[in-house]
Amino acid sequence: MFVARRLVLAHFWVAFVAFLGAIFLGEWQMFMRSPLSAWINNPEHYYRSVTAHGTVMAYVLPTLVAMGFGYAISELALKRPLIGLRWAWTGFWLVIVGTAMAAITVALGKASVLYTFYPPMIASPFYYLGVVLVVVGSWIWVALMSINLRAWRKENPGATVPLAMYGNLAGAYLWAWTSVGAAVEVLVLILPASLGLTDTINAGLARVFFSWTLHAIVYFWLMPAYIAFYSIVPRAIGGRLYSDTMGRVAFALFLVFSMPIGIHHLFADPQVGAGFKFVHAAMTAMVSVPTLLTVFTIVASVEIAGRLRGGKGMLGWIKALPWDNPMMLAVTFAFIMLGFGGAGGIINMSYQLNETVHNTQWVTGHFHLIFAGAIVIMYFMIAYDLWPQLMRCGSMPAGLMRTQLWLWFVGMMVLTMPWHWVGILGMPRRMAYYDYSHPELQAQAWTVTASTLGGLLLVISAVLFVYILARARRTHEAPVPYTFSEPIHMPARTPVALNTFAVWVTMMIALTLVNYGWPIVQLASLEQASVPVIPIGGR
Amino acid sequence: MSEERLFSWHNRVVKRSVIALVALTIVSMLIGFIWLPPVHEDFTLEGLWAGICRAAGVPANWGSDNASQAGTSTSVVLEPAMARAGTNAEIGRGATLALNCTMCHGAQGMSRSDAPNLAGQYPEVVIKQLEDYRSGHRSSPIMEAIVNGLSDRDVRDLAAYYAYLPKARTAPTTYDETLPALIRVGDPLRNIAPCISCHGGVDQKLGAPWLEGMPKRYLVTQLKAFIAGTRHNDPGAQMRNMARAMTDAEIDEVATFYARKASNGEPGRAAP
Amino acid sequence: MSAVAEAAEQRWAIIVAAIIAVLIAMMVVTGLHWAAMPPSRVETVDVKTLHLKGEFVESNLGTALESDGKVVVRVLAQQYSFQPQCLVVPEGMPVTFRGTSSDAIHGFSIGKSNANTMMIPGFVATFTTTFRTAGEHLMPCHEYCGIGHEAMWARVQVVPQQEFLARIGQEKRLSCVRR
Numbered sequence: 001m002f003v004a005r006r007l008v009l010a011h012f013w014v015a016f017v018a019f020l021g022a023i024f025l026g027e028w029q030m031f032m033r034s035p036l037s038a039w040i041n042n043p044e045h046y047y048r049s050v051t052a053h054g055t056v057m058a059y060v061l062p063t064l065v066a067m068g069f070g071y072a073i074s075e076l077a078l079k080r081p082l083i084g085l086r087w088a089w090t091g092f093w094l095v096i097v098g099t100a101m102a103a104i105t106v107a108l109g110k111a112s113v114l115y116t117f118y119p120p121m122i123a124s125p126f127y128y129l130g131v132v133l134v135v136v137g138s139w140i141w142v143a144l145m146s147i148n149l150r151a152w153r154k155e156n157p158g159a160t161v162p163l164a165m166y167g168n169l170a171g172a173y174l175w176a177w178t179s180v181g182a183a184v185e186v187l188v189l190i191l192p193a194s195l196g197l198t199d200t201i202n203a204g205l206a207r208v209f210f211s212w213t214l215h216a217i218v219y220f221w222l223m224p225a226y227i228a229f230y231s232i233v234p235r236a237i238g239g240r241l242y243s244d245t246m247g248r249v250a251f252a253l254f255l256v257f258s259m260p261i262g263i264h265h266l267f268a269d270p271q272v273g274a275g276f277k278f279v280h281a282a283m284t285a286m287v288s289v290p291t292l293l294t295v296f297t298i299v300a301s302v303e304i305a306g307r308l309r310g311g312k313g314m315l316g317w318i319k320a321l322p323w324d325n326p327m328m329l330a331v332t333f334a335f336i337m338l339g340f341g342g343a344g345g346i347i348n349m350s351y352q353l354n355e356t357v358h359n360t361q362w363v364t365g366h367f368h369l370i371f372a373g374a375i376v377i378m379y380f381m382i383a384y385d386l387w388p389q390l391m392r393c394g395s396m397p398a399g400l401m402r403t404q405l406w407l408w409f410v411g412m413m414v415l416t417m418p419w420h421w422v423g424i425l426g427m428p429r430r431m432a433y434y435d436y437s438h439p440e441l442q443a444q445a446w447t448v449t450a451s452t453l454g455g456l457l458l459v460i461s462a463v464l465f466v467y468i469l470a471r472a473r474r475t476h477e478a479p480v481p482y483t484f485s486e487p488i489h490m491p492a493r494t495p496v497a498l499n500t501f502a503v504w505v506t507m508m509i510a511l512t513l514v515n516y517g518w519p520i521v522q523l524a525s526l527e528q529a530s531v532p533v534i535p536i537g538g539r
Numbered sequence: 540m541s542e543e544r545l546f547s548w549h550n551r552v553v554k555r556s557v558i559a560l561v562a563l564t565i566v567s568m569l570i571g572f573i574w575l576p577p578v579h580e581d582f583t584l585e586g587l588w589a590g591i592c593r594a595a596g597v598p599a600n601w602g603s604d605n606a607s608q609a610g611t612s613t614s615v616v617l618e619p620a621m622a623r624a625g626t627n628a629e630i631g632r633g634a635t636l637a638l639n640c641t642m643c644h645g646a647q648g649m650s651r652s653d654a655p656n657l658a659g660q661y662p663e664v665v666i667k668q669l670e671d672y673r674s675g676h677r678s679s680p681i682m683e684a685i686v687n688g689l690s691d692r693d694v695r696d697l698a699a700y701y702a703y704l705p706k707a708r709t710a711p712t713t714y715d716e717t718l719p720a721l722i723r724v725g726d727p728l729r730n731i732a733p734c735i736s737c738h739g740g741v742d743q744k745l746g747a748p749w750l751e752g753m754p755k756r757y758l759v760t761q762l763k764a765f766i767a768g769t770r771h772n773d774p775g776a777q778m779r780n781m782a783r784a785m786t787d788a789e790i791d792e793v794a795t796f797y798a799r800k801a802s803n804g805e806p807g808r809a810a811p
Numbered sequence: 812m813s814a815v816a817e818a819a820e821q822r823w824a825i826i827v828a829a830i831i832a833v834l835i836a837m838m839v840v841t842g843l844h845w846a847a848m849p850p851s852r853v854e855t856v857d858v859k860t861l862h863l864k865g866e867f868v869e870s871n872l873g874t875a876l877e878s879d880g881k882v883v884v885r886v887l888a889q890q891y892s893f894q895p896q897c898l899v900v901p902e903g904m905p906v907t908f909r910g911t912s913s914d915a916i917h918g919f920s921i922g923k924s925n926a927n928t929m930m931i932p933g934f935v936a937t938f939t940t941t942f943r944t945a946g947e948h949l950m951p952c953h954e955y956c957g958i959g960h961e962a963m964w965a966r967v968q969v970v971p972q973q974e975f976l977a978r979i980g981q982e983k984r985l986s987c988v989r990r
Contacts, residue, residue, distance in 0.1 A: 041723065042715075042735075043741075043960075044741045047958065118954075120915060120916070120932060207916075242816070243816065243820065246820065256560065266929075268918065269929045270850065270853060270854070270929065270931055270934040271933075273594050273597070273851055273853055274848050274851030275571040275576065275591070275594030276571070276595065278567065278571030278838070278842075281838055282563075282570070288830070292823075292827045293823075293824075350834070350837065351841070351848060352842070352849065355925045355927050356925050356927070358920070358927045359953040424923075425923055426920050426924075428953040430960065431961040433724070435726070438728050438949070440922070489813055496550070497552040497553050497556070502545055502546070503545060503556065511560065514564060519595075522596055526855055526933075528858070528933050529855060530933070531858045531932040532619065532914075534744075534745075534890075534915055536742055536957065537741075537742060537743070539622075574843075575842040576848075578842065578846040593852070598854050599852070601852050601909075610869055610870025610871075611869065611870075612862055616859050724962075725959065726962070727963075730891075730962060732892070735958075736957065736958040774861075774889075774913070775861075775869065775889045776894045777892065
């Protein structure tokens with residue numbers, strides 16, 4: 001069994017080694033701009049590091065985790081060998097080559113434009129090409145997931161697709177359409193400028209295209225975590241999934257609503273009209289629906305575990321939960337961080353409140369709490385949970401895992417809460433240093449120190465995580481067969497709409513066209529919106 | 540079960556989802572385009588349709604175009620094309636024209652006076668400064684007299700010639716040498732950006748000259764002229780804003796650093 | 812069992828719907844009651860000729876008292892300063908900001924106030940706000956705009972109305988840049 005074993009391992013190892021490197025950069029950035037350190041010798045080094053940290057954490061890590069986890073799900077849930085193994089390796093190597101190309105360009109200081117690109121500043125074409133290769137590699141994964149599901153359907157006509165695979169495909173289709181925005185931005189607008197074919201660029205339009213990707217990419221990051229919530233957590237803590245259908249509804253809703261809402265990143269931008277800003281704000285409220293459904297279903301599933309373990313009464317089931325089980329700890333931490341992060345997100349997305357926090361440290365705090373907190377902690381659990389299958393290493397060390405998870409949780413809270421706080425006070429983000437001698441900044445200095453300490457805990461946790469994975473040794477016993485969560489009652493039949501994707505993908509594309517079509521067409525037609533490019537670096 | 544048709548109005552899930560999505564879209568459009576905007580006077584001035592267009596992001600003009608055209612800093616529009624290297628013909632013609640400049644700027648563009656070195660200077664820099672002398676945006680009795688007779692082509696050829704000459708500096712500035720703080724990191728709360736973020740070393744902005752090896756007296760004079768506002772041909776007060784908060788000691792330190800990088804034998808004269 | 816589950820799910824669905832409705836209602840009510848919306852005037856400008864003609868020529872930047880009595884601050888963002896570097900605005904009067912960028916993407920926020928906008932080259936960013944208390948604020952560029960980004964800080968002085976009106980009477984364009 002498991003022809004994709006080495007493939008999945010390769011994806012995970014590259015993802016987590018890159019992650020380990022990038023987290024050191026992140027902590028170094030915090031330290032350099034904290035009052036603990038003198039100002040950096042060369043501010044460009046700081047932005048170089050931000051570019052590398054962002055590129056790895058936002059593009060490389062989640063893409064590789066989603067791909068590796070996706071291949072594993074395809075085999076384990078569909079119970080058939082992966083079709084297209086060779087193509088999958090091709091996709092993997094494209095991602096590796098792309099990552100290396102982007103990383104080298106960034107390391108040479110030829111691409112300090114941050115992972116959000118920021119045209120009209122223009123970096124070396126190799127940086128953008130590297131990112132494009134990463135995305136193209138991931139498109140191969142999308143195609144393979146679709147092909148594998150189709151083959152399974154042919155063998156099992158009319159059967160209900162396992163929930164994990166349903167979520168996996170939802171993530172794949174979501175990503176395919178999400179990445180189109182940035183792909184168009186890079187291929188049509190940025191690369192021609194970077195290659196010197198044109199010396200102007202429509203910066204406002206580029207931002208709109210990027211917003212298409214930038215918000216929905218968050219849901220691509222999040223998909224593996226949600227799949228884990230539904231299909232791993234209940235089983236791992238000895239419970240049952242409360243509702244299989246609810247999971248499908250949540251995944252379908254993510255497909256529909258995660259794309260056409262990105263303009264809420266552009267509330268403070270002068271190139272988008274108020275009408276579209278409101279429509280995107282309202283739809284952003286809608287995208288919290290699948291998360292609220294998930295919270296309900298997973299809490300209910302956890303309650304089932306508590307009751308199965310003999311918990312009684314209103315709250316007695318909480319005490320009966322397996323608190324020494326790392327998965328229990330992780331899902332609790334994830335939900336706490338998701339709760340705080342989600343509350344912050346509601347402020348970001350609201351049409352008016354955004355003004356108080358736009359582009360301040362608050363935003364950094366928000367997405368670290370959601371992504372690096374709630375989501376990445378589930379990436380850890382996915383790796384821990386699959387490791388015995390991948391390494392045939394027997395059981396994982398629960399004590400070390402708990403320590404690692406605690407460190408990550410505490411570190412993330414200590415890192416992000418001060419950011420939220422100074423964000424409200426107006427501290428700008430992405431600055432190589434602050435002059436703390438000014439009384440206003442002096443008062444905020446402690447928060448940067450606090451975040452640096454939080455970051456230190458995260459670094460320790462990340463090292464521990466990689467150590468736990470690396471120390472796993474092959475044993476002679478065969479791994480326990482892998483299972484996904486069982487629903488407490490499987491509905492007699494799943495509505496065909498929730499067993500397929502056509503309706504949701506159609507809605508996703510239609511809604512994107514409605515919400516983005518006009519702003520894109522109209523911005524593209526504005527002559528004055530094309531502005532001179534600014535190549536960065538020496539001459 | 541496979542008989543259940545997906546794209547069919549009889550499919551309950553699909554029907555409800557489509558209706559809900561269309562309703563949501565229409566309602567949020569109505570709120571965003573029709574209901575909310577009129578509360579703001581920006582959207583009511585020219586009627587409902589204009590309001591909807593504005594909410595959709597169609598550009599309109601809200602500014603009063605009351606600006607006087609006087610008081611512009613320069614009439615030059617910097618274009619990337621100005622930075623290209625000249626052709627041999629242009630360089631040759633420029634060399635002939637440059638004979639007129641040797642008195643102050645030296646035989647090979649290496650100044651022996653307090654005039655700036657021009658050898659190897661970026662072409663768009665020379666073009667811009669010559670244009671500014673021509674249009675009176677930068678003043679110097681000598682330069683104004685000299686540029687008076689120059690045509691547009693002359694200006695371009697001179698720039699091509701000087702850009703072609705080997706750079707009059709020992710070495711470009713890099714961040715890893717010992718640099719004065721202002722050159723390296725600036726001073727944020729006085730809004731002084733690091734010199735190396737525009738003048739080479741880390742980044743090089745179009746229109747910004749490289750400075751190494753310039754006569755110290757020239758650099759000091761120019762910085763002080765920016766502060767006093769007697770030199771004001773930097774669009775948006777880009778250099779005046781940087782220089783304004785610099786102290787005399789800082790000006791001296793920065794100018795000394797750059798002047799020391801004069802290339803072999805050729806004096807950045809005041810350099811010790 | 813399945814009926815109990817369905818009832819619980821339905822109750823939760825109603826709660827979710829209510830949460831979403833409240834969120835959207837909040838935006839609508841704030842929008843109607845305070846006429847609050849994100850800065851949303853869309854207006855283009857030719858970035859290459861900003862310094863040659865139109866309202867962003869150097870002599871026109873700073874704070875103006877328009878003929879209709881409105882206070883308008885015109886500000887230009889560039890690598891790596893705002894022009895003017897120091898703005899003067901009155902306390903307790905609506906102030907309209909009009910800004911644009913002559914090169915990269917910039918943005919600014921003012922101290923602890925809610926004044927906050929992006930500045931995209933090719934577009935004029937406009938918003939109106941009122942400063943409640945006198946005092947000096949920092950005004951950092953809040954969008955990465957290049958290597959000198961960390962040094963791009965301006966200041967805003969909020970002065971009492973009387974003082975503001977007296978000073979603006981003497982000058983066409985007010986700023987607190989040292990001369």
